[in-house]
Amino acid sequence: MPPLTPSDRLELVAKAQAAQGRPVVVKLGGSAMEDPAATRGTLEAVAELQAAGFKLVLVHGGGKPIDRAMTAAGLTPVKVQGRRFTDDATLAIVVEVLGDLNAGLERDLRNLGGRALGYGELAGFPLFGERLLLPGLDLNPVDLGRVGTVTRVEVAALLATLKDAVPVLPSLAVSDDDGGWLNVNADTVAAAVAKALGAETVLFLTDTPGLLRDLADPASRIAELTRAECEQLLHDGVITGGMVPKVEACFDALDAGARRAVILDGRDPHALLDDALGRPAGTAIRAREPGRRASVP
Secondary structure, eight states: OOOOOHHHHHHHHHHHHHTTTOOEEEEEOTTGGGOHHHHHHHHHHHHHHHHHTOOEEEEEOOHHHHHHHHHHTTOOOOEETTEEOBOHHHHHHHHHHHHHHHHHHHHHHHHTTOOEEEOOSSTTOOEEEEEEEEEOTTSSEEEEEEEEEEEEEOHHHHHHHHTTSEEEEESEEEETTTSOEEEOOHHHHHHHHHHHHTOSEEEEEESSSSOBSSTTOGGGBOOEEEHHHHHHHHHTTSSOTTHHHHHHHHHHHHHTTOSEEEEEETTOTTHHHHHHTTOOOSEEEESSOOSSOOOOO
16 A cells, blocks of 8 residues: 555544544455455555544455355355355354454454454354345245344444444344344445444445446446435346445445445455545445536546
8 A cells, every 4th residue: 555645644634533433334345355465455544544533343244265165164155135045054154254354354453553353252242133034036035044134233332442443343243032143244234333333434345346337347437326326226227236235235324324335446455545535436325416416437
């Protein structure tokens, strides 16, 4: 990551003060974590933002490492409506992989000068949830096993951590029913945390440049959208596949009061700081008209 200029740092401090303590939630996707240089750049950016005075929460998934671990164990990953079917054997691998990734992110962020606290154990874990049942074609619910959604966030615990450190949260929740782990979509976790903490901004780091009008053309990135414009792109089939839950998570964050939700290219080590400094990066979705129409650079 190129060094920040003194004016860059002054701008970051001013923006952190303008946020008035409202946190920024950063969701680091499993695909975006495949490139060590990009991950290091993102963590360097997190450390810089923290030093400027921002309060940050880091949420991470682990899709590709989990797939590899399942294959090594002789298990075949099964996806249902974009979510991983999670039986007990799969859950054990999910928890182990996410725990290793969580410890690594905490360690690496600390080594880069940041202050971080990972969450890898059931005891003290701040997210709680219930089993998630998806609607089926025959109106009967689809059982995904140990897959859940977040129903409760221990806000006091996270706020206490935020006073001095970046909470690093894996995409898990503790079951309200039996106290065991639930596998949760990382975008869903990020939106739930943003809602509970009243986040200023939610940043979803993924493996695309942002929302594209043409999936085959990275230059067709849409820089900024209102929610209404984004809903129209969903209706028109421009936004499809794995981007749909990300956009829905953006909507959840906006509904919770976030000023904006941004889909960024996590493979770009500069994306996080570029966004913080107001440089073109990813796709920003706002609840209302931001003063200019959506554009395609």
